[in-house]
Amino acid sequence: MTSGDASLATVQQLSRQLHAVSEIAESLTLRLLSLEQRIQQLEVEADHPTANDEESQQLLTQSSDRLRHLHGLLTEEPSAPDLxxxxASEEPVDETVYVDDPQLDHAEIDPVVEENIEDSAVDQEQIDLLSA
Structure with missing residues (x-):
């Protein structure tokens, strides 16, 4: 290879690299312009609130009013309770009777209830025998 061919190859390689760098620069410039447009659009939207922002402001105002109301209720002096x-009532009170109550006199148990108690005891004995 002669020096002329080598210098021609170097020039061509540098030309390709310069072309690639210019394409990258163009792509970056276009992206930068797009980003600037988005920023301008966001700034315009920030200056002019949309309906969602108005709804948010209304909700914040209502919440603030409720908080003030609650604060007012909490700071009020509590009134004396109405004592x-x-x-005692003259009416008889229907008391609950517990079957397993050791204080219960078994002579006072209803015959139907007593029969149910005996049946459940027999059932329990059969379950114990089956599980053994």
Whole structure:
């Protein structure tokens, strides 16, 4: 290879590289312009609130009003509770009877209830025998 061919190859290689760099620069410039347009659009939108921003402002105002109301309720002096004497009633009270109550007199148990208790005891004995 002669020096002329080598210098021609170098020039061609440098030309290709310069062309690639110019394409990259053009792509970056276009992206930069697009980014600037987006920024300008966002700035315009920030200066002019949309309907969503108005709704947000309205919700914030309502929340603020509620908070002030709650604060007012919490800072008020509590009034004295209205106390009154509860008197015993003359009406009979239906008491719940527990079958397993050791204080219960078994002579007072209803015969139907007693039969159910015996049946459940027999059932329990059969279950115990089956599980053994």
């Amino acid at each position: 009154r004497l509860v008197e």
